[in-house]
Amino acid sequence: MGFGAFILGNLLGFGFAFMLVGILVKRSNDHGDSKGTFLDFNSQLLHVTVKRDDVCDPKDLDYIASLNNRK
């Protein structure tokens, strides 16, 4: 039981350490990755003309439309 816990603990510990070091190396040594987009200098570009919340699943709408077409 103790040996099993030791193995599992090591797996988790070194797996976590590998992820952490990877994240830190990325932050430390790689600069300019996808920070900022065109929209930073061009906000308010999107004009929403129709806005409906809580609508039906579009698949259901398609199904209803196909039923209406059959009639």
Place this chain on the structure above:
Amino acid sequence: MILYCANCGKALVYNPAKNKMECPSCGSLFDAKRSPEPEDTMECNIYTCTACGAELAINGVESSTFCAYCGQPTIIFSRVSSEIKPKYILPFSVTKDQAVIAIRQKLKKGFFISNEIKNFDVERVRGIYIPYWLFDIHYEDKVYLSGTKGSGDNEHDVFFYREADCNFKQLTLDASGKLADESSQRLEPYDTHALQPFDISYLSGFYADRYDVPAEQLHTLAISRAENLFNAAIKDTVHANNVTIVQNAPERQILKADYAMLPAWFLTFRYQQKPYTILVNGQTGKVVGGVPYNKSKVAVCFILTGLAVSFFAFLIIYGLFLMDMIDSPGKFVFDVLIVTGIFVGIGIAKFHKVKKSVELTESKTTDSYVKDRQEGI
């Protein structure tokens, strides 16, 4: 491209801080006025330096007796080249010194960067105007989106409907086939509101690349970039979790594409005999590039963190076994393996990104791009 001082005849350099052409010899300042030439093209004399291999483009009938880059009097006339004039130019607002300081500050903060890199000697710094296409695109779409609301047992799917349009003005796409797309994309964004009508005097003291990717070749990419921006913006109008687009019918049209030159500083230094080139956005000062990590620092950090976390993980798991809180040991082991796999996967992805970025920085393509960019306008 070189313009000369009317007072002493030395080559003028554009000074971004003063927005003037400045003579480094006598200090005279000149306005960067619009070129009176209405033509779409202009003729440049291309000179080649036999010492460093650089190519120098000089406007008009002037000649040069020295290389502007290595300073050697080994420059010979090569050919006359007709170049298409860009419609716009974005003048440098970041000076050479500011670019070097920005890079030094970034590198100094890096824990895994070796001291040799942090205290690098600048081998060369070059201001280069990169050719870009500026696309005007009209994009409209009718979109069904799905998302989730609530949590736990109350979590349920919700659907939304949006009709929207977007007029993208001057969406930037790199028009140089020689500079890696990853590099130019990471240099962005540029604020295109600061664009000026093209004026040849802005090029003085800088290098200029010329486009080798026609606008038509970039139509698909331009549409795809507009689509990504549009979809991200439309998702922001929805208040739900895990928002995805489930159905849409986009209509998009490219209205026009203008040719422009956007500024970047290319700084090259050597580390372990290899040249590394880091880029700085000449307008915003954004630093772009990856540098090699110090392997011994990474190894020490990995082992120490691994030992510490393993110790606590062992105590917790052993405690769970002792208190008989694990119903199914097989499932528990499986879960631990899954979590470990996720950790390792994320780690591999991060290291892979750094490796790719370092490869770009040390790529011979980028280095030779910097060397060759004298050709142009």
